[in-house]
Amino acid sequence: MRRLRRAELPSDTLALARFLVGKIVVRELDGARLSGRIVETEGYPLGDAASHAFRGRTPRNGSMFLSRGHSYVYFTYGSCFMLNVASEERGVGAGVLLRAVEPLEGIETMQRLRGTTRLLDLTRGPGRLAQAMAIDFALDGVDLTARGPLWLAAARDAKPRIGMAVRIGLSRNAERVWRFYERGNAFVSGPKALLRS
DNA sequence: TATGCGATATTCT
């Protein structure tokens, strides 16, 4: 697999959210390799009231202000880690949430980490995806375009057919169509009724 | 298949 270079990443948050669908997340864990093909993302662009960066920089969201291609990992609902990709220039706070992947390598390890063998429950949804790939605060702020424990790889197959939909679980800016997904892929999370195109 | 609710901790008000 070929690692993505920072220069390949679109420098606009929503363009990056669309670009990442079909790309691959790779997790190097104790010499083993876990990987998954991204099938669903959400953009949290500059000025978005639903973005963690909206009210400025804090200790929690600092990684959103790194240059694009760095990870931003946060914890919510008392039990779920979420993996995001910082999406703008250094000093600007914005990001793309990775909501779901399709498991490729290391499925047995993911099953152990998740405590289930059901393939569809492994990485469908942001909290599950983080658990399946052993992602926590230790991976916050990592450069995903460099060699390391977590990185992004180029797409393996042809460009996916991309659909758009509203984001999940928000109250502010909930009507914005800033979720991107691969059409027809069973690993896309959320109610089918929200898929608009 | 669809909807509802409790668990859980970090952050900001």
Next chain:
DNA sequence: GAATATCGCATAG
């Protein structure tokens, strides 16, 4: 003290 970029189990239809 309230809200939250969720999950998994429960119940009903």
